[in-house]
Amino acid sequence: MVKPFVFAALLAGSAIGTPMPQATGVPTPTTLMSGAYWIRGVAAPNYHKYLQTKPANVPGTAILDSHTTAGQFAIESGQLVNKASNPPLYMWVEEPADKANPPRTLATWFNTTKSPFGTFAWSGDTLTWSVPSVKRQNLGAWLVCAKQALFVNTGAYAYQTPSGCADQTIHYYNDKTANN
Template identity: 90%
Template sequence: MVKPAVFAALLAGSAMATPMPQATGVPTPVTLLSGAYWIRAVSAPNFHKYLQTKPANLPGTAILDSHTTAGQFAIESGQLVNKASNPPLYLWVEEPADKANPPRTLATWFNTTKSPFGAFAWQGDTLTWSVASIKRQNVGAWLVCAKQALVINTGAYGYQTPSGCVDQTIHYYNDKTANN
């Protein structure tokens, strides 16, 4: 017979060895939703990497990754909205303390509430972000940094790129399916 204290210890040990369930995300529809776009890079080293979060369609860091888990986006009143998520996710941009001298990179992430800082727009098929309080040479300049994180580039495109990052522009794509 196992003593209650030993049984409790065995039970606790087995519970600790069992992995916790991980968020798996919301599957992305494989065909483009009406009024939405895929957003992807079109140059190396991120050629045809798509905007999304990991896990897919849940709040988190904005990244460029596989076409199989790409988000689907629209711009609504200056907000970039992931239409494949439920609830919709909005792209946020880090608001620096010193807007006259912002850091070279501003983090981006998706959240379930609308972003109060800046506005997204299309310039042709290029995704841009701007805010009156930060002067940027190129409102379509982005960087892809560690772990494929997509960040706003506040400096010149292709000049003094921060270590560990690559310059990137991202563009909408409106074919029925995302492709590699």
């Protein structure tokens, strides 16, 4: 099994700077599909930045970015699924080696296979992620860091935020079109 950080590095290019072939994105429908939601930040600095990959709708790092390339999501059996991609993409969360003392940031990405680690759910309109082996103060706490990458925040929301990151909660939005 490819470790999450290795998988992310493979997607971004090699460590020595040799360019990797870039995947071509799949256009995102501009009208919300039945049974799907947009997912977006609702506070600065990520106000109305939407969950997606770049390029859009292909396996890669989960980011918050433009409404014009937003993914469309549903939760199915605890899996967060991008319904705008073909095949569907599933959100993964990095599994820390030391679950009792996980790092502050757990990387997230989308893959074509279901994630074996953790469960996604809605708490009202807030996207949450949990797994019994990793204790979190706020199941809806996320961090947006370099290049708009989305991380699970294992610490307290808005307290000792890692440098270069912004605390964020992300929420579904079900209007017909994504907006800025």
